Each structure stands twice: as structure tokens, then as C-alpha cells.
Amino acid sequence: MKVFKNVVIFIGVLFAIFLSYLGGVILFAAIFDYKPENVENVKICEKATGVLNKNTLTIFDWNIGYAGLGKDMDFFLDGGKNAIVPSKLVGEYLNGILEVLREKRADIYLFQEIDVKSWRTHYVNQLEFLKQIGDYDIAFAYNYKVLFVPVPYLNPMGKVEAGLATFSKYKIDEAKRYSLPGEYSWPTKLFQLDRCLLLTRIRTLNNKELVLLNIHPSAYDKGGVLREKQLKFIMKLAKNEYEKGNYVVIGGDWNSEFYSEKLFGYTEEKPEAYIKLPELFKLNGWKWGISKNAPTNRSISAPYVKGETFVTVIDGFYVSPNIEILEVENLDLGFEYSDHNPVVMKIMLK
Incomplete structure (x- = not known):
């Protein structure tokens, strides 16, 4: 007793x-909760030497998974075990990402999930690392800034600072961070991302503006309630910019499937977090810059195994009617360096 x-x-x-x-x-x-304003000006790192003096452009979109979710990794929130990435893999993935970017030159790059000061990736400033691709104007907006994430309890993620970045070969005239509506319940929201979009403006020769919306709406959102609010906000902002006479490109990781059919071979059961992008977000005359040629995202419940791991398409573009899409390709990298494959789109400004 x-x-x-x-x-x-x-x-x-x-x-x-x-x-x-x-x-x-x-x-x-x-x-110490990060509480950004609804709209904030973003400082631009000015290195571009050119002005937008042509009407054809190549835009490259990639969620790089903070150089921590390559083919060898899983993630604890998706049923895996890991939150902290081995330093060796961070280096390997970053070098691989840089090599791809140097090989696939673009006028504009849209990136999501870039760590700048995070314990999970050993405080490597990935934004500074990616500046090696060349002389680009760069705008960066935080969407994850937490001093200490306590999960998983036995090996917590710790400090996280990460966000979205837009790189442009041409001068960026303005950059703004827009907070997206909707948030998780308290206290979960204290440790989750503060979702946003990064808007950048580039002046064209005909005195219009090319407006780029770099987006990354909520994940782990059962039923897509938060995503619905956020996508409505994104579409309203995009529509308003087009009605001003501007060219508008929305690009990023939409965290929603573009296709309902099974396009690729896999045996893993589809995770609950994946939902179809609702039809109601379509705007009159706008066009999707998406492709079925390869998957852009994989499940991270376990390391990647081709033919077994669930794969789908959730990354791509949506463009205003005054833009012609010339080509869209998903680069099939086998998820070597990230849980996302990049999307490259060539367009013509009418």
C-alpha cells in the first residue's frame, strides 16, 4: 500500500x-505573441538593375519546405516523428534548392516556407542563402514568428521565424504584407502561423503595374473553414487590383487540391487535411496556371517512396484576363529537397 x-x-x-x-x-x-497589423509595408532589398521592359515573363513558384522536408524527412503533425531537421540535411537540401534555381532561371521567384532564424533548421538564414541566385529585388514577409513552440514535448520545435519571399529581376516599387482573416482557437493560435499574403508591385512600360500576390493559406484546417475565409479575401483583393487596370498574378501553395481525380500512382490513404479547392472562388475571365504533368506536393507522414506516398497538385497560379498563359510546367524533382515540387509559368502581358 x-x-x-x-x-x-x-x-x-x-x-x-x-x-x-x-x-x-x-x-x-x-x-510575446507576434501581432502584425492588418496591412504593413515591407522593406525591399534593392539589388535589381533592370526595369520591366518586355511583355513575356517566366515566374517560378516553390514552397521550399524550410529546407527541412526533402525526401528523407517526415513531420510530426502529419503522423511522422520529426520536428527538428538534422543539420546535414538542411545543408544538402539548401544546396540542392540553390542548384535548381540557378539552372531554372526566372524573372520572378515566389517562395513559401523560408526559415530565417529557426531552431528546427539550426538558425540558418535561408533568405540570405538564396540571395546567391543573383541580383534580384527581394521582399520578405513573416507568417510564422514564435519564440518557443513546445511541441512535440520530448523534442520541441522551439523558436521559429519564417515567411514568404518574392524575388524580382526588375525593380519592385512597393511591397505590402496583408494579414489573412481567420485564426485557430486559443491557445493553439499562439503557436501557429499568422497567415498572410505578400503583395508586390512592378511598374510596366505602359504605366500599368504587375501585381504579384504570393500566398500560403492555412493547412491543418478541418473542413477548410479558415481557407474559405482566406481565399475570399485573396480573390477580392486580386479583383480590385485588376479593376484598376493592373496585371495580376496569384501564385503559391494553395493548400487545396486543384484536381479531384487521382492523377498519380500511390497506395497511401489520402490524408484528411487535403480538400478540393472550392469552385466558388473562380473570377470571371481569370485563368488557372496549373498542370497535371507531375505532382507538386506529397504526404509527409513518412519519408517519400515513389508509388506509395500520397501525392497531388496544390501549387500553381491564377492570372487576370489581361495576361496570356504561354506554358505551365510542374518540375518533377522527386521531392528531393522539399515536400513540394516547383511550378514554372511563362506568361505574356497583353
Whole structure:
């Protein structure tokens, strides 16, 4: 009986310590919670030397998965085990990403999930690393800024600073961060992403503007409730810009499937988080810059195995009626460096 009583006391003490730890973490997160304004100006790193003096452009979109979700990795929120990426893999994935970008030259790059100061990727500033691709104007907006993420409990993700970046060979005249509507319930929202879009403006020769919306709506959103609010906001903003006479390109990781049919071979059961992009977000005369030639995203419940891992298409573009899409290609990299494959689109401004 005495042994049993001691065990109960020991468990009670451990439980009390855990509750104290958890309460302290939540209080700490609440005090230092990142609270951006609804609209914020974004500082532009000015290195581009050219002006947009042509009407054909190549735009390259890639969620690089913070150089931590290549083919060898899984992720704990998707049923895997890992939150922290081995430093060796971060280096390998980053070098591979840079090699692809140098090989596939583009006028404009849209990136999602770039770590700039995160424990999970050993504080490597990936934005600075990617500047090696050349002289581009660069705009960066945070969408994840938490001093300490306490999960998974035995090996927590810790500090995360990450976001979206747009690189342009031509001078960016303005960049703004727009907060997207909707958030998770408290206290989960303290440790989740603050979803946003990054809007950049590039003046064209006919005195119009090429407006780029770099997007990454919510994931882990059961039923797509948050995504619906966010996509409505994105489409309204895009429509308003087009009605001003501008060229508008929306690009990024939509976190929604573009095709309902099974396009590629896999044996894994489709994860619940994947939902079809709702039809109601279509705008009159706008065109999708998407392709079925290769998948753009994989499940990260386990390391990638071709033919087994669930794959789909959730990355691409949506362009205004005054833009002609010349070509769209999903680059089949076998998810070597990220859980996403890039999408390259060639367009003509009418």
C-alpha cells in the first residue's frame, strides 16, 4: 500500500510539474505573441538593375519546405516523428534548392516556407542563402514568428521565424504584407502561423503595374473553414487590383487540391487535411496556371517512396484576363529537397 501511495504521489508531482511548464509556456507565448497589423509595408532589398521592359515573363513558384522536408524527412503533425531537421540535411537540401534555381532561371521567384532564424533548421538564414541566385529585388514577409513552440514535448520545435519571399529581376516599387482573416482557437493560435499574403508591385512600360500576390493559406484546417475565409479575401483583393487596370498574378501553395481525380500512382490513404479547392472562388475571365504533368506536393507522414506516398497538385497560379498563359510546367524533382515540387509559368502581358 505504501509503495502504491508513493507511486501516486510521484505521478502527481510529475503531472503538477508538467502543468506548471505548460502554463508557463502559454503565458510566455501570450506575452510575446507576434501581432502584425492588418496591412504593413515591407522593406525591399534593392539589388535589381533592370526595369520591366518586355511583355513575356517566366515566374517560378516553390514552397521550399524550410529546407527541412526533402525526401528523407517526415513531420510530426502529419503522423511522422520529426520536428527538428538534422543539420546535414538542411545543408544538402539548401544546396540542392540553390542548384535548381540557378539552372531554372526566372524573372520572378515566389517562395513559401523560408526559415530565417529557426531552431528546427539550426538558425540558418535561408533568405540570405538564396540571395546567391543573383541580383534580384527581394521582399520578405513573416507568417510564422514564435519564440518557443513546445511541441512535440520530448523534442520541441522551439523558436521559429519564417515567411514568404518574392524575388524580382526588375525593380519592385512597393511591397505590402496583408494579414489573412481567420485564426485557430486559443491557445493553439499562439503557436501557429499568422497567415498572410505578400503583395508586390512592378511598374510596366505602359504605366500599368504587375501585381504579384504570393500566398500560403492555412493547412491543418478541418473542413477548410479558415481557407474559405482566406481565399475570399485573396480573390477580392486580386479583383480590385485588376479593376484598376493592373496585371495580376496569384501564385503559391494553395493548400487545396486543384484536381479531384487521382492523377498519380500511390497506395497511401489520402490524408484528411487535403480538400478540393472550392469552385466558388473562380473570377470571371481569370485563368488557372496549373498542370497535371507531375505532382507538386506529397504526404509527409513518412519519408517519400515513389508509388506509395500520397501525392497531388496544390501549387500553381491564377492570372487576370489581361495576361496570356504561354506554358505551365510542374518540375518533377522527386521531392528531393522539399515536400513540394516547383511550378514554372511563362506568361505574356497583353
